[in-house]
Amino acid sequence: MTGSHLAKLAQAAALAAAIAAVAVMPQEVEIFDLMQYTLFAAMAILALSLGFIWGFGGILSFGQTAFFGLGAYAYAVAAINFGDSTGAVALAVLVPAGFALVLGYFMFYGRISDVYLGVITLTVTLILFNLVNSTAGDEYRIGAAALGGFNGMPSIPGLNAPGNPDYVLDPEELWFVTGGALILVYVLLRLLLASRFGRVAVAIRENETRAALLGYDPRLTKLAVFVVGGGIAGLAGCLYANWGAFVSPTIFSLALSAEIIIWVTVGGLGTLIGPVIGCVLIQYLVAQIGTQQAFNSNLVLGVILIAFVLLLRKGLVPTAQDLGGRLIALLRRRAGRTAESLGALKEAE
Amino acid sequence: MTTPVPLLETQALTMRFGGVTAVSEVDFTLREAELRCLIGPNGAGKSTFFKMLTGQLAPSAGTIMFRGRPVAGASPHEIARLGVGIKTQVPNVFNGLSVRENIWLGARRTHTPLRTAAVVDEVLEKIRLAAQARTLVGQLSHGQRQWVEIGTVIAADPELILLDEPAAGMTHDEVLRTAELIREINQSRALVVVEHDMQFIRMIARTVTVFHQGRVLMEDAVDAVLRDPRVRDVYLGKKVAA
Amino acid sequence: MELAAILTLDVLNGVASLILLCTGLAIIFGMMRIINLAHGEFLMLGAYATVVSANAGVNIWVAMLVVAPLFVGAVSLVVERCLIRFLYGRLVDTMLATWGLSLFIVGLVTTIYGNTIQGVPTPLGGFSIGAYRSSLYTLFLVAMAALLLAAVWAVLRYTRLGLIARATMQNPNMAAALGVSPNRVYMATFAVGAAITGLAGGLLAPVSGVVPTMGAAYVAKAFITVVGGGSAILAGTASAAGLFGFINQMAAYLTTPVFGEVTLFVSAIILIRVLPQGISGRFFGRSL
Numbered sequence: 001m002t003g004s005h006l007a008k009l010a011q012a013a014a015l016a017a018a019i020a021a022v023a024v025m026p027q028e029v030e031i032f033d034l035m036q037y038t039l040f041a042a043m044a045i046l047a048l049s050l051g052f053i054w055g056f057g058g059i060l061s062f063g064q065t066a067f068f069g070l071g072a073y074a075y076a077v078a079a080i081n082f083g084d085s086t087g088a089v090a091l092a093v094l095v096p097a098g099f100a101l102v103l104g105y106f107m108f109y110g111r112i113s114d115v116y117l118g119v120i121t122l123t124v125t126l127i128l129f130n131l132v133n134s135t136a137g138d139e140y141r142i143g144a145a146a147l148g149g150f151n152g153m154p155s156i157p158g159l160n161a162p163g164n165p166d167y168v169l170d171p172e173e174l175w176f177v178t179g180g181a182l183i184l185v186y187v188l189l190r191l192l193l194a195s196r197f198g199r200v201a202v203a204i205r206e207n208e209t210r211a212a213l214l215g216y217d218p219r220l221t222k223l224a225v226f227v228v229g230g231g232i233a234g235l236a237g238c239l240y241a242n243w244g245a246f247v248s249p250t251i252f253s254l255a256l257s258a259e260i261i262i263w264v265t266v267g268g269l270g271t272l273i274g275p276v277i278g279c280v281l282i283q284y285l286v287a288q289i290g291t292q293q294a295f296n297s298n299l300v301l302g303v304i305l306i307a308f309v310l311l312l313r314k315g316l317v318p319t320a321q322d323l324g325g326r327l328i329a330l331l332r333r334r335a336g337r338t339a340e341s342l343g344a345l346k347e348a349e
Numbered sequence: 350m351t352t353p354v355p356l357l358e359t360q361a362l363t364m365r366f367g368g369v370t371a372v373s374e375v376d377f378t379l380r381e382a383e384l385r386c387l388i389g390p391n392g393a394g395k396s397t398f399f400k401m402l403t404g405q406l407a408p409s410a411g412t413i414m415f416r417g418r419p420v421a422g423a424s425p426h427e428i429a430r431l432g433v434g435i436k437t438q439v440p441n442v443f444n445g446l447s448v449r450e451n452i453w454l455g456a457r458r459t460h461t462p463l464r465t466a467a468v469v470d471e472v473l474e475k476i477r478l479a480a481q482a483r484t485l486v487g488q489l490s491h492g493q494r495q496w497v498e499i500g501t502v503i504a505a506d507p508e509l510i511l512l513d514e515p516a517a518g519m520t521h522d523e524v525l526r527t528a529e530l531i532r533e534i535n536q537s538r539a540l541v542v543v544e545h546d547m548q549f550i551r552m553i554a555r556t557v558t559v560f561h562q563g564r565v566l567m568e569d570a571v572d573a574v575l576r577d578p579r580v581r582d583v584y585l586g587k588k589v590a591a
Numbered sequence: 592m593e594l595a596a597i598l599t600l601d602v603l604n605g606v607a608s609l610i611l612l613c614t615g616l617a618i619i620f621g622m623m624r625i626i627n628l629a630h631g632e633f634l635m636l637g638a639y640a641t642v643v644s645a646n647a648g649v650n651i652w653v654a655m656l657v658v659a660p661l662f663v664g665a666v667s668l669v670v671e672r673c674l675i676r677f678l679y680g681r682l683v684d685t686m687l688a689t690w691g692l693s694l695f696i697v698g699l700v701t702t703i704y705g706n707t708i709q710g711v712p713t714p715l716g717g718f719s720i721g722a723y724r725s726s727l728y729t730l731f732l733v734a735m736a737a738l739l740l741a742a743v744w745a746v747l748r749y750t751r752l753g754l755i756a757r758a759t760m761q762n763p764n765m766a767a768a769l770g771v772s773p774n775r776v777y778m779a780t781f782a783v784g785a786a787i788t789g790l791a792g793g794l795l796a797p798v799s800g801v802v803p804t805m806g807a808a809y810v811a812k813a814f815i816t817v818v819g820g821g822s823a824i825l826a827g828t829a830s831a832a833g834l835f836g837f838i839n840q841m842a843a844y845l846t847t848p849v850f851g852e853v854t855l856f857v858s859a860i861i862l863i864r865v866l867p868q869g870i871s872g873r874f875f876g877r878s879l
Contacts, residue, residue: 060683060686106860106864107864110864110867111867112863112864112867113867114683115626115682115683115686116818116863116867118626118686119626119811119814119815119818120815120860120863122811122814123811123814123815123856123859123860124856124860126811126856127853127856127857130849130852130853130856131849131853133849134847134849134850196457196462199450199453199454199457200454202446203443203446203454206443206444206445206446207441207442207443207444209425209437209441210441210442210443210498210501211426211454212424212425212426212429213403213425213426213429213435213437213441213502214426214429214454214455214458214501214502214505215426215429215430215458215459215505216426216454216458217426218426254807254810254811258690258694261687261690262691265687295698295702296698296699296701296702297698298694298695298697298698298701299694299695299698299699299701299702300698301691301694301698302691302692302693302694302695302696302697302698303691303695304691305687305688305690305691305694306674306688306691306692306695309678309684309687309688309691310674310677310678310688313684
């Protein structure tokens with residue numbers, strides 16, 4: 001069996017295992033832990049959105065929370081107004097994607113350098129925070145939904161079965177949807193990256209000049225990547241709003257923006273599974289830190305980020321892959337030498 | 350009988366950077382499947398002229414026509430889409446991708462998915478790097494990276510190929526192979542080659558255009574140009590009237 | 592008439608705050624092209640240094656003008672030696688590492704001092720313009736901002752130190768060939784920029800809530816102003832601060848302070864789109 005066949009088989013097996021894990025989880029854990037994992041899964045989708053646009057598209061956005069928050073708020077407002085969650089979910093993806101289209105056009109067609117992109121996206125999420133935070137009065141409503149300002153929007157209607165507004169999903173079903181969405185987004189991104197569009201996006205990240213000289217329009221590709229990332233973050237926001245039935249302006253905070261970047265850096269830029277792993281690990285760590293008094297979570301996260309940037313820049317998954325590759329190479333050489341010495345023995349006989 | 354529209358034509362093409370005029374009123378014509386070399390000492394304006402053709406610089410004045418269609422000031426990806434292949438002076442390749450992936454990107458834009466794989470294999474043969482197809486380009490030697498770039502460019506099957514110093518930094522054997530490659534390409538496609546290496550020029554050139562201080566000093570068959578005392582003087586830094 | 596006077600004072604106050612906020616950052620970013628995302632935390636450390644020393648009995652002016660800059664300058668030297676110097680040339684990694692640093696500093700200060708701290712009263716008292724009251728401290732801040740710009744200009748333009756710094760930033764290899772150690776210059780520049788930021792934090796301590804997370808409110812504003820100003824440290828910062836400060840205060844007057852901030856951000860983003868090199872990239876050419 002060739003190397004690539006083996007790899008494909010391993011991928012299929014991993015996918016099957018992931019689906020099985022999602023299906024079986026409610027029987028294996030307590031409801032409290034299941035809800036915790038639902039949150040992790042929703043955040044992992046957010047991590048994937050940044051991992052995709054940054055690791056593969058080369059776009060470092062310091063404000064992915066902008067799309068996350070817009071998705072959550074869009075879902076909340078739409079669900080309250082429509083009385084049925086199906087259209088709300090669509091809006092949760094389309095509104096952030098549309099915002100990403102406008103912002104992305106503004107940035108990529110304006111020849112703004114990569115570094116300034118970070119500053120601008122940071123500022124945008126701050127603008128949204130400030131705007132939404134000040135909508136506390138009763139006059140700030142969209143249809144039947146009061147935005148609530150710094151108080152947030154409570155009692156967000158949960159997802160219901162499509163077409164059946166009375167059948168609201170229970171926590172176990174919400175887990176299936178969230179876990180399933182994570183797997184689906186992962187698979188879709190894999191397919192996208194294998195397509196011509198995905199390969200061109202990676203090429204543009206590698207060498208934008210050469211990609212342009214081959215006839216690919218870097219601005220258009222980056223815009224498309226940014227929009228896809230925005231939509232995925234919006235979906236994550238929708239699932240997050242469902243998890244807590246609550247959303248407030250802190251969803252636009254710099255703190256969360258920083259965390260997403262830490263997830264991707266720790267997990268491994270340039271991979272898809274890395275951001276997911278980084279997200280779950282860090283979230284779990286922060287939850288554990290919250291239970292004790294000695295260490296402040298900011299302190300720990302700061303040290304982790306610095307340590308990874310200085311010492312383990314590639315992140316966990318790529319480092320593991322490198323080590324795995326070297327181990328395999330070592331074993332191959334050993335096997336080769338063993339075969340050689342066996343062959344020499346045979347000849348000597 | 351009407352004269353056919355030239356493949357590439359510039360009229361009074363000019364580039365000014367602040368107070369410096371790097372290229373001044375250059376008229377240039379290239380026919381289908383013609384091979385033209387551009388030579389001239391440093392600062393003569395060859396690279397600036399080249400960059401205007403590739404869309405990396407927008408001219409200050411004058412026109413550039415590709416098959417009669419004005420392209421001055423167009424962006425590089427628009428010019429590439431018209432059927433122009435470009436190899437830059439400093440090699441621009443995808444270092445983190447394999448040789449095959451590099452060439453695939455060049456081929457995929459202009460071929461169907463099915464045809465692309467075949468084209469990639471053909472190009473790999475042509476540039477003699479089939480054995481290194483899986484190697485990351487960043488790990489190849491300088492000469493090999495230049496060939497990958499040339500391969501990536503020709504994979505898109507462009508009608509006009511612009512090469513900026515394709516033989517730079519190559520060993521003698523690599524230079525011979527590059528010359529052979531260029532002659533093969535020239536059997537059906539037009540090329541403009543900017544070069545410093547006179548031996549290399551002798552291997553490939555028919556007509557040579559000599560740049561000096563932003564203008565065209567002379568344009569003639571390669572033997573005539575290389576014999577001309579003015580060209581020699583220009584390279585030695587002497588003052589020569591254009 | 593009095594309203595105009597008060598508004599002018601407000602605008603000057605806003606501009607002065609921005610200048611104080613941004614000068615240190617402009618020096619570090621403009622001269623070293625380093626994006627220090629811990630900038631807000633340097634401010635916060637300056638504020639804390641002032642508050643802690645003033646509450647411990649140190650004279651308020653000494654606390655603000657001496658203790659704060661010296662403390663933050665010292666901290667920045669440690670930061671430069673232990674972190675930044677490994678990342679020169681790695682722009683994105685510097686952004687990430689300094690963001691980690693900002694989290695770390697916030698965490699550290701929260702651990703040591705908790706979430707709130709006893710503040711310092713605003714010195715100098717107030718005065719009246721007709722029916723409106725204003726604070727003399729506002730005038731002091733305006734004066735300090737002007738003084739700061741003048742001092743930085745004088746040092747860069749007239750002293751040997753300033754010349755060495757400018758030369759190293761423009762061409763480090765050449766400066767090294769002339770016997771200057773670029774690493775020393777980077778270290779010193781980073782420390783001076785940080786010290787100025789610490790000073791700004793100290794000056795702002797009496798008029799803003801001093802909490803460990805106060806830096807977050809300033810970091811985006813500071814960066815967007817420096818980026819909007821462009822690479823000329825003084826001309827860029829002054830012009831961007833002037834423009835954005837004016838826009839911020841006028842919008843705040845017409846609507847709410849929050850909308851004032853939002854308007855500042857939106858205008859800055861539009862400006863960067865229109866002038867990708869900042870104001871000084873287009874208008875001030877080669878000035879300082």
